[in-house]
Amino acid sequence: MSDPLPPPRIHVALPGGARVTGRLLRWRQDRTGAWWAEVSLYVPAAAARQVDGEDYDGVPREPAAPTAAAYVMAADTRATPPTAEIHRVDCWMIADRAEWLRVTPLAEVEDVDPAALAAFPDTSLCGVCMTA
Incomplete structure (x- = not known):
């Protein structure tokens, strides 16, 4: 059995005019009829800030071990x-x-x-x- 395909890529405009590419997880319509995109983004860790009071202990880490380095x-x-x-x-x-x-x-x-x-x-x- 093959792995499922990753979600499709989508361009996201950030405040300040920056644009990043993410993965579209789903569309969701709110009660007003407006549509929202649930998107998964990869950003440098320096761009992400943890929220006070949230527990991050269960978040998996996937370190990439270098192949040629010891x-x-x-x-x-x-x-x-x-x-x-x-x-x-x-x-x-x-x-x-x-x-x-x-x-x-x-x-x-x-x-x-x-x-x-x-x-x-x-x-x-x-x-x-x-x-x-």
């Missing part, structure tokens, strides 16, 4: 200046972090010396995956 740099974007931590690609600590974490794949394993990267004053090695 290590990633996880930057804490809350700090000024940001601080960085070097992790192995499959480190569970990365998936456990909140929206303030920016993960960047590093070059192939032969090209990266994690200890050399940790020599920078704002960079450290993960205390979980890099201690083995």
Whole structure:
């Protein structure tokens, strides 16, 4: 059995004139007769703001592990200046972090010396995956 087709794409005009492409989930008519589009959008995490009082613990995370890299740099974007931590690609600590974490794949394993990267004053090695 094949996977169902994704919903059709639709262009959405945002306040300020920006346009993004989303997926049309359904049309819904309200009591006044006006039609509304239920749309799923992908936006950069920096453009999304959580609502106070909402529980986001159950929202699934789908991290994309780099295929050619053995290590990633996880930057804490809350700090000024940001601080960085070097992790192995499959480190569970990365998936456990909140929206303030920016993960960047590093070059192939032969090209990266994690200890050399940790020599920078704002960079450290993960205390979980890099201690083995």
